[in-house]
Amino acid sequence: MTVYQATASAPVNIACIKYWGKRDTKLILPTNSSLSVTLDQDHLRSTTTSRADPSFTHDRLWLNGKEEEIKEGGRLWTCIREMKRLRKEEVEDKSSSEPKLSTYNVHICSHNNFPTAAGLASSASGFAALVSSLSHLYSLPVSSSTLSLIARQGSGSACRSLFGGFVAWQMGSNPSGSDSLALQIAPQSHWPDIHALICIVSDDKKGTSSTSGMQRTVETSSLLHHRIKTVVPHRMETISKAIQEKDFDTFAKVTMADSNQFHAVALDTEPPIFYLNDVSRAIIALVVEYNRLGVEEGKGYRAAYTYDAGPNAVIYAKKENVKEILELVVEYFPQREGAFKDAFGLFGGGGKVVGKLPMGFNENVAKRFEVGAVKGLIHTRVGDGPRKLGDGEALLNDEGLPKSLA
C-alpha cells in the first residue's frame, strides 16, 4: 500500500516594514504592504509532516506534541481546505489517473525547534511549513506565491515565510485577496552578509495579542491612516532599492524608523498598546549610540533594531559587525554561562562572550542590567525558503501518529 506523506521545514521571518492592520479580517488582507528578512532554518524553523490516508476518520493536527482542535471555519481548517481544493483543481481534475488524495483525511504533525516561551512568532514558520508539506504531499504544480495566498489565511505574515532572502508581502487590491501575496525581492545569495542577533527579553506582563491589537489600532488610531496611505508605500520602495544595492545604511534607517512607527501607532491606539519595555528601550539606546559612533567614524549605520509585538529585539547587522555588537549587548545584559550558542564560531569553541564597549562609546546611554533581563541571545542570518525533507525526518510513525507520543 502506498503511503502518501511529505515532510517540510519553513523559516521564521522578521519584518523590516511592519504589517499592522487588516482590511479584511476573514481573508487576512492587510492595510499595507510589508517586507521581511527570512531567517536561517539552521537555527530557527518549524518542521511539519502531513499524511493523507483513506483510513483516517477526520483531519487531525499535533503541534509540539499536543493535539490541536481544527475548528470549522478556523484558520487551520481554511488552510487545509484550500490545499485540498488546489489538489483537486490542479492535479486530480486534470488527470484522472491521480489518486484522489483531496478526498482523504490528513494527519499533520508540526514541531518548532525553538521554545514558544522565547516569544518568537511561531505562527509564520508554522503555517508556512504546513502549506509546504501539504504542497509536497499533493504534488502541487504551483508557485510559492500561490502557496503564500493560502499561508496568508493561516497567519498573515506566514505568507512571507514561503520564500528565502528578502520578501515583500504586497497588500494587493482585489477584494478576493487573489493579489495579496508574497514576492521575493532578492534571494539569500544576493546579500548573505546580513546577520541577525535576537535578544530575548523578559517580560512581566502578558502583552496584547497582535490579532486583537492591530484591529484596535485600525479602529481607533488617527495616525494609522496616514502611515498606510503615505508612509509605507514610500518606505517599501526605499528599502527594496536599498536591498538591491546592498546599502546597509539606508536599510537600517528605514527598518528602525518603521519599527518605531509601528510602536507609535500601537501607542496611538485606545487604550494604548505597549510592547516595548525598559529593557527594549535600553537596547534601542545602545544601537542608537553604536550608529552615532559609526557615523562619526565615516562608516554610517552598522546596526538596525526592530521589534515585533513583544519586547524582544532583533538586531540586523552585517556579519563583520556582529561580534562587536554581541560584546556590546553582553556588557549591558550579562548572560548566564553557556547560554549563548556560538553558531558562527565568533568566540572560539566555548562561546563565552565577554562584555566590551567599542572605543568611544558613551556608556551612559543606558544602565547596566542584571543577568536575566535579556534571557537569551540567538545569532542567525538571512536564510533560504521552505525545504523538502526526507522520510528520515518525518514526525509521524507508521500508523500516522506523532512519533513523539509513541
Next chain:
Amino acid sequence: MTVYQATASAPVNIACIKYWGKRDTKLILPTNSSLSVTLDQDHLRSTTTSRADPSFTHDRLWLNGKEEEIKEGGRLWTCIREMKRLRKEEVEDKSSSEPKLSTYNVHICSHNNFPTAAGLASSASGFAALVSSLSHLYSLPVSSSTLSLIARQGSGSACRSLFGGFVAWQMGSNPSGSDSLALQIAPQSHWPDIHALICIVSDDKKGTSSTSGMQRTVETSSLLHHRIKTVVPHRMETISKAIQEKDFDTFAKVTMADSNQFHAVALDTEPPIFYLNDVSRAIIALVVEYNRLGVEEGKGYRAAYTYDAGPNAVIYAKKENVKEILELVVEYFPQREGAFKDAFGLFGGGGKVVGKLPMGFNENVAKRFEVGAVKGLIHTRVGDGPRKLGDGEALLNDEGLPKSLA
C-alpha cells in the same frame, strides 16, 4: 524714597492637548494649539518678586537661591526686555508724570515651592510669575492674553499659566506671533470639581529635553504633520465643548488620546524619544482598567492620565473619585509612611493611605511595585490664575537682594 517692587505667584499647568513642535523657535510659535488645566497654587506655585531701582547696575535674577545669568538674546533677557518695552509704550509714553521705570535695571528673585527633582515643569509657572510680577511692578494696563504673548517667549507653555481654570493656547497664524496667545476657555469656578493626582515617578535615565526633542520630531516624524493638520484642531473643539458641558467622559477620552499621541510622535522621531517607562505604563494600565469598570457600571470614564516629557503621571478625576484612585495607586505603588500630604483631608488627619482595589478590579493588569517606584503623590485640583501678593511675601530684602541669601 519710593521702592518700586511687586510680588506675584503663578500656577503650574498640565496640558490635555499637548504642545509638541515649534514653527518658529525664536518667537516660540507652536505647530499646533494646545489646552491645559491650571493647577491650584495652594499646592504648586512659583513666586517672584521684581524690583526696579536706578541704583541697580544691571538686571539680575535669582532662581531658588541661585543667581542665573541673563544672557543677551536669551529667553529671560527677551521677557524682561519685552516687559520694559510695554512699560514704556503703555505707561510712560502716555503719561509723562509716570516714573521712567523702564530705564531702571531690575532685580528679580523667584522661588518654586516644589522640588526641581520632582520633574514637574517649573518653567511654565516660573515665566508666568516673572511676567506677572513685572506687570504689577510696571502697573501695566494690559490683559492677561497680552502678558501671555511675552511669557510664551520665555517658555511656550508658560503662556497658559497666565490664566486659571481651563486655558487654550491658540497657535495663531501671524509670523510676528501677535496672535499666538492664551485664552481662558472656562474659569476655575466653572468646574471646580476637577482634581488632579500627580504621581512622581523615579527614572534611571536622563530624558531628552523637550526643547531639543520637539524639534527633532518636527524634522523627522512622518506622523507629526498629520497630527498637527488633522487631529489637533478637531480635538481642541471636542475638549473645549466637553469642558463647557462638564462632560468628564469626553474630557478623559480626549486627554488620554492626546497624551498617547504625543508620546507616539515622540517615538516616531529619529532616533526615537521615550518618556514613559515601565512604571508609567503600569499606571496607564490601572487607569484603563479603572475606566473599564466605570463603563461596566454605567458611570463612564472616571479618570484621565496624561504624561508630559517625562515619566510622571497626572491623573485628572472628579473630586468624588480621587479617594478610590489614590487607594488604587497606593495598592500597586506603596508609599513611605507620611510621604503623602492629605491636602483635602480624605484620609483623616494622618494622611495614611492604605492600598485598596475597587470591587471587580482585575488586579493582574499590572504587577505590584516596590516602595520608591512612585516617589511621591500630590493631590491638587484646578486653580486660579496668577496672584498679586503683599509685601510680606516679598523675596527681596531692603537692599534688593534675595532674603534667602541674607
